[in-house]
Amino acid sequence: MSRTTLKDIALALNISVSTVSKALSDSYEISEATKKIVQEYAKKHNFHPNKLARSLKIGKSNTIGVVVSNISNTFVSQILDGIQIASQQTVFDVIFMQSREDERIEKNCIDVLRMRGVDGLMISPVSSDSNIDELKALIKSQIPVVIFDRINHQLDTFKVGVNNFQGAYNATKHLIEQGKKNILHITGKNLGVAAERLNGFKSALSDADIPFNKNHYIECSLNNTTDIDRTIKEIVIREYIENKNIDAIFGATDVITTRTLGILAELQIEVPFQVAVIGFSNTQIAASLNPALSTVVQPATEIGELATNKLIATINQTRPIHEFETIELPTQLIIRKSSL
Amino acid sequence: MSRTTLKDIALALNISVSTVSKALSDSYEISEATKKIVQEYAKKHNFHPNKLARSLKIGKSNTIGVVVSNISNTFVSQILDGIQIASQQTVFDVIFMQSREDERIEKNCIDVLRMRGVDGLMISPVSSDSNIDELKALIKSQIPVVIFDRINHQLDTFKVGVNNFQGAYNATKHLIEQGKKNILHITGKNLGVAAERLNGFKSALSDADIPFNKNHYIECSLNNTTDIDRTIKEIVIREYIENKNIDAIFGATDVITTRTLGILAELQIEVPFQVAVIGFSNTQIAASLNPALSTVVQPATEIGELATNKLIATINQTRPIHEFETIELPTQLIIRKSSL
DNA sequence: TTGTACGCGTTATCAA
């Protein structure tokens, strides 16, 4: 048994398809009597209009597409949560796709979403110029694009993310205020936001007249945890156990920071007495860690909501927009035991 | 500038629409010469076929819908990851929606997905009988449904989840083998899998001739972390600090287990010497906790992949299926310091 | 080898 259509109802009630259509959309043209009959029949046979046909007809799909690197990343999934919250209030449905940090997969995501006739696209791009031509083409064909999270992308459009410089600056400053002078910064390789965070780190050091020591900066490949663990372990052993010249660590991502805590525990280095730790992190588990982890928290849900609202506003705009805005939300510094 | 259509190409090249259509699908009816011209033109003007129209025509959308409670839950997002991995190999795209543990929102998700003409649906239902009539109607109209994770749902269809009894049994048995005799089980209110986990817990106790103490069982509301924290704190204070009659805790979910660890640290109770801890958890952070957390890990990605493969196989089946299978994957017990 | 005609389910225009 297939799905009920307008035609089925029309046939059953012996009226025309267009009357049924109008009756169901509560048109003023239709008498209350027939409206009632039609609507009751529809409900009884649980009729659901075919959105595909509807979209094809009216030229709008009431759908927005979202492309992220990886759904299972804590931070990302919180953003998606925000996107859902915001879109739930509207007529728009959301299609999520993930690029897995691969530009070719990202291209495919964009293509698929375009073929599905999305009315707008939100993307956290793989790199700062990934698929820029594809995205430009979208905008050219009246499909607005909003970039979120990784707002260092070169495309000129709406962008919503956080102020990475400020977040890193504040975290570093806090460590310095705790009397720490030899701070190790561990960041991710190919991490789009790494440069700004490094700048914030350097700037806070400089403002406190502490010279930047290039031995106190390392990038680790974020592909697998084994690599991350090895890199962190090596530098901690070298800089803390052997050279005795770090007293704090500032981590650039969720994984880096929590793994650092794990490794310090393994090496029996006491946090924060021997080494203080703070880092960017969006996991609610930070409070459950022992010692509880001081974090720079990004307003993930808010990023998602704001980006969605911006996109929908742009979609509903009748005239094309040529002046774009970049919103950098502030991060929040949450001080817990690991840095006190 | 709107999107390119077959018509546009036909007009530009002065040939018919159907020739263009056939040329692009590499039909044997079309000469190599025209194929080449058409395909080149299409690529140059980056033509993308309209999936809506295509789906409407062929009666298939090549889309599967997924409904989960909450995207930002670690465990769930890992399942979604598996779903994406499996579907990426096929012609099917995936639409995710979340029910937020609300049956009415869940109904809306199902309706929207049906209106979008999904070819199949995967759902982790809110409760054991939520929207059962909706789902039955779907199956009746030839849209297969696979239930994953919360496989205690009453609908008769394919189900993929884990063996909760076995997971709980093994964790409890492990604690007993470590010499623990007074084990507190903390679980979630309205958690579909709670009953089976409780059974596993009880069964392991019984097999070791340890009587079940109803003071050593508590459910906490999972709505917000404040409530969880308060509940856990109260019972730990009562049972450990005041009554001195627990030596281990078995937690039923990610959040419960990690928060338990946080609270024990806060109360300066040493883990595992004073109280050992183990629990169901899928966060990779377990290894970073101090002490590292022993966990019952569910094969989340595998659940997603398996469920997807089952669904697609069913969709591709020509004849309706009447014998359904329930797959219960084994959980994995990972012993770390918190229970040794 | 190419083109014509029709229909998928819906909405919108216009006529009755």
Next chain:
DNA sequence: TTGATAACGCGTACAA
């Protein structure tokens, strides 16, 4: 107040 007709973009049976 209702109905006939066309159109959205695509695929396909059939005709040329």
